[in-house]
Every structure is written in structure tokens, then in C-alpha cells.
Amino acid sequence: MLDKAKQIANQGPARLFSRHKSQDLTAEQVKIARDYIRAYWPKLERYHPKDDGSVLGLPKPYLIPSSEEGTNFDYNEMYYWDSYFIVQGLLDEPHKELVEGMLENLLHLLKRFHGIPNASRTYLTGRSQPPLLTSFIFDVYNVYNPGRDWLKKAIELAQQEYSEVWMGTVKPNWRLVHKGLSRYYDINMTHDLAEAESGWDYTPRFNRHALNYLPVDLNALLYKYEMDFARAARIFGDKTDIAKWEKAAAKRKKTMIDLMWDSGRGLFYDYNYVKEKRGNISSLAPYFTMWAGMVDGRQAQAMVKALKRFEQKGGLTTTDNLPLGQYVPGAMPTQWAYPNGWAPLHYIVVKGLQQYGYHDDARRIAMKWLRTNLQWFDEHGLFLEKYNVVNPEKPPLKGVYPSQTGFGWTNGVFERFCQEFIDGTRPGE
Numbered sequence: 466m467l468d469k470a471k472q473i474a475n476q477g478p479a480r481l482f483s484r485h486k487s488q489d490l491t492a493e494q495v496k497i498a499r500d501y502i503r504a505y506w507p508k509l510e511r512y513h514p515k516d517d518g519s520v521l522g523l524p525k526p527y528l529i530p531s532s533e534e535g536t537n538f539d540y541n542e543m544y545y546w547d548s549y550f551i552v553q554g555l556l557d558e559p560h561k562e563l564v565e566g567m568l569e570n571l572l573h574l575l576k577r578f579h580g581i582p583n584a585s586r587t588y589l590t591g592r593s594q595p596p597l598l599t600s601f602i603f604d605v606y607n608v609y610n611p612g613r614d615w616l617k618k619a620i621e622l623a624q625q626e627y628s629e630v631w632m633g634t635v636k637p638n639w640r641l642v643h644k645g646l647s648r649y650y651d652i653n654m655t656h657d658l659a660e661a662e663s664g665w666d667y668t669p670r671f672n673r674h675a676l677n678y679l680p681v682d683l684n685a686l687l688y689k690y691e692m693d694f695a696r697a698a699r700i701f702g703d704k705t706d707i708a709k710w711e712k713a714a715a716k717r718k719k720t721m722i723d724l725m726w727d728s729g730r731g732l733f734y735d736y737n738y739v740k741e742k743r744g745n746i747s748s749l750a751p752y753f754t755m756w757a758g759m760v761d762g763r764q765a766q767a768m769v770k771a772l773k774r775f776e777q778k779g780g781l782t783t784t785d786n787l788p789l790g791q792y793v794p795g796a797m798p799t800q801w802a803y804p805n806g807w808a809p810l811h812y813i814v815v816k817g818l819q820q821y822g823y824h825d826d827a828r829r830i831a832m833k834w835l836r837t838n839l840q841w842f843d844e845h846g847l848f849l850e851k852y853n854v855v856n857p858e859k860p861p862l863k864g865v866y867p868s869q870t871g872f873g874w875t876n877g878v879f880e881r882f883c884q885e886f887i888d889g890t891r892p893g894e
Contacts, residue, residue, distance in 0.1 A: 488832055495835065495883050498842045502554070502876045510563075511541055511872055513585075515713070521585040524573055525566025531871030542584040543570055545594035546664050549601050550809045551873040554880030556608045556727050558893030565598035565609060568601050572622050580630040583662065589837070592662040594633055596686050598623045608893040613700065620697040627690050631683075637888065643738035644720050646679040647687060657797070664809075665801035667865060669787060670735055670746045675796065677739040681725050685753035688717050692758065695874035718759055725751075731767030747774055747785040748802075750808045755817030763820040772814075779837035779854035780806040781814060781830060800864030806834070806854035808878040815882070831882045838879050848875045 472767065500673060509529050515522040520541050529540040530547050549573065552564045575581050581588040581598065595718050602619045632641045636654075640647040651658035662676035663683070671678045691714035698706035709817055725733040732803075733751035734743040755768060774785040782803040801807070811834045817825035837857045842848055850869040853861045861868060884890050 479658075488829070488836075490832060490835055490887060495839060495887060498839055499880060499883055501842070502880055503846075504867060505876060508554075509871065511543070513541070515602060516587075516876050519587045521574070521582075521587060523570040523585055525569050525646040526563060526871055527567050527570050528563070531869045533870055535738055537695050541890055542586045542589070543567070544584040545581050546570065546597055546809070547874050550812060551877040552601070552604070553812060553892075554884075556604060556881075561609055568619075571598060571601065572619065575622050575670035576625055580626060581735050591637070592650065592658060594632060594662060595664050595683065596626065596690065597757070598626055599690050601694070603693060604892070616697060617701065620670075620694065622641075623690065624694060624772070626674040626692075627687070631687055631690075643736075644724070646684050646720055646724070646736075646738075648677075648679055648738075649675055649683060665750075665783075667797045667799050668746075668748070668801035669784060670744060670748055670750065670801075672744070674737075674739075676738050678744065679724065679736040679738055680750065681721065681733040682753040684717060684721055684725075684752040685757045685759055688714050688721070688754075688759050689757040691717065701751060710873055721754075725763070728767070731764075731771040740791070746787070749781060749783055749814060751795050752810075752814045752817045755814045755820060758820055760821075762821070765823075769818065769821075769826060772830075776830070776833075777804070777806075777854045778833070779840075779852060779857035780811055780834040782806060783810060784852055789849055798862070798864050800851060800862055802856035802862070804850045805861045806837070808834075808872075808875045812878045812881070828886055831886050835879065835882055835886070838875060848872050848879070850875065 483555070506528065507524075510526055511529055512526040513520050513522055515523060523543060527543040527548070528551050529542065530544060530551075531540055548567050551609050554781065570585070571581050575598075578590055580635060581593055583592050583594050599620070602623060607615050614775050628727070630638050630640065631647050631868045633639060636640050637652045639649065640650045642648055649659045649662040651662055654676070656671070656673055656675045656677075657667070660671055663671075663675065663680060689711045690777065695710035695714065698710060714793055721733065721878065724736045727734055730747070732747055733754055734745070734747075735750065736743055755765060760768065773782070775781040783805055784802045786803045811830065815831050818824070818830070833854075837852050837854060838848060840857055841852065849861065849871045850872040851861045853859045884892075
């Protein structure tokens, strides 16, 4: 199915934007920044084998997002979706023990709490974060080859997370709410905390009513789970399970297209199931569908064309430029919006473009992102949590918590893009 979609996609223009090889960075240009990142990883490493105050005990060392002295914002906990993007720059033999240990920590939390908390803090156990467990599992399986028995145990735990957390129909996991699709949630049943589970804290996507929305990114991630479960069943030779999970994925895909796909605008939109209508915020969330391999070739063409709404000098804005009337004075700061760009979203878009054969577009966007990161590093000597991609020389738009430096997923994605687009290598090669 995906191969056919790629063929259709490639019937269109070989690339939808021009690029110039002169814009590519060289290994020499990024060497100092990569050396800095390599030296910075130990600064982010923590080990808390036992519960300590509000920090939950984890069996293995892990990396936190940021560590800077003299700030009012201190990390000591391991975050769910941060960890996935952090390790994208560490999928090599020297970091094998650390990467496998971080996945083991997530599985440990899942067994202990019947779900993976937002982070390893007692006060963050009432919600989760975007589900990336099966992708993490298959990254470890593909790069380190821990064996089929290991894969079976890990996938069984991921299926527990899928069924108990993301397909839950009652408290404390009331996420499955409309036509087989799920929402973000928090045990306190408040919109803002449910929005925090999305990882996009905060964004105009949900209009401060996150519990009312079926998010396109979440349901694309769950489609990816279902296809990953089918993939695992294929490895195990279980034809019944293959059919079961492929049927579940096909059903989710059809419902998402029916409710969320806007052919006129060439994008998916979050669906407000309470009002029974699509949201009106164009964002990068739809590109999770390309990363998951969910769209057909014509939809992929349309979505690549739609990238012009987001592409700026320094990369991709998280949303398009909202009309002035959509900004409400005194409202919650929306750092997951124009003009900010974020490492995990650039990674998802680039991987989605590669998935459908748009390699030139993937390279151009990756290079823009690397240049934005590098420009700030060369001038200030550090990496940021997020960047102003409209004016890369200016600071990013602030959120509800202080802007962070460091920064785990920025470092991980920077290194991964350097490996792929400058070194010409990929994890496991």
C-alpha cells in the first residue's frame, strides 16, 4: 500500500521546491557544534534507582531535556516523548547501553503505572505524552538486534499501553470518545492539562478546549502502533494478529480521512467531536500521517505542496501565521505556534517526506533547520529548546515556562540530521 502511494507521489514533480547545493553544510562547518553536543550528553545524564521525593525511581540511567545552573527551572525527571527524539542522535554502538536503558525505563514505568507518565515525577502521573513507544521499540530492535523474545515482551507491553491508556473509555483513561478515535486527556479532566499531554503546551490548535478535540497527530501515532503491531505479528508468523491489526489500522485511517482530511486545503485538521466540525488551525501535526505511512500518494502530494504555508528562512513554523483576530490579549502563551519551530516536528516532517520519496525537500528543510541551530550556536554558544524560524537571529516566542537551553531533543535531532545529510549514514549502518 505504501509503495503504491510512493509511486503516485513520484508521478508529480520530482520536487516541489528548488534547492541549491550551495546551501548544504559541510562536516567542517558543524564539527564544533557536534563536539559540543557530544560533550554535553554527560551533563544531561541522571540516575535515580529509587523514589526520591517526587522523582520516581528508574532502573537505568537516562537523559533529561536540559541542565543549566542558575535557572529557575530544573529538570531531574525523564520525559516520555522527549526521550524518543533525544535518542535519535544516539543510535550507535557507543550509546547502546544508555539507549536501551532509557527504553527499559519507559517499560518499567508502564508496568508500574499501567501507562507511561508525562515524566518520572509523582505529580506528572495523571497524564501521558504523545505515544512513541512502538517506534522506540523498533528503533532498538533494528539497530541493536536484541532478538525476537525481547521484541515479543516489549510489544506485549506496548499493546497494554495501547488498550488501557489510549483506547480507554472510562476514568482514569477516558481517551477513546468518538468513532474509534482518541483524544488527549488528563485524570483531572481539565482542558489545559489534556493539552499538556499533547506535548504542545500550549497551542492555538484546540482553542483551549483540548478535551473536545480528536487530534490528528495522536490518531496518526495510534495508526502507527496498529501497523507496528501488525509488523511484529509478521515477524512472529501470526497471521491472525496480522489481519487483526491491519484491519484496525484501516478502520482508523478511513475515519480520520472522513473527519479530518480537507482536500481543498490539502491538509488534515483536528476534529472537534463535540461541535462535529474540523478545527481551523493549519499546523505541522498533519505530517505525522506521512511519517506513519498513512496517506496515499495524492494526499502526500497535496501535503508537500501545503508546506509553503509553514516554510520560512529558518525552517518550518509550527502553525501558519494566524490572522490577528485569532490572538486573544491575555490568553495562554502559545509557544507551539508561529513563529516558532521545534526539533521534533522538523524530524517528523523530514522523515515523512523521505517516506514518500521527497528526498530533495527533506534535505532542504533539514539543512534550513541545521543552519538555524548552528547560527544561534555560533553566536551564543548553546542550543535552544525551540527557535524563531521566521527571524532566526531573534529569540523564540516565549511560553508558559521559561525558555530552555541545552537542549536534549534539539541536540538529538541536530546530530541525526548531521549523520544523514552530511555524513551520509543512518543508524545501524
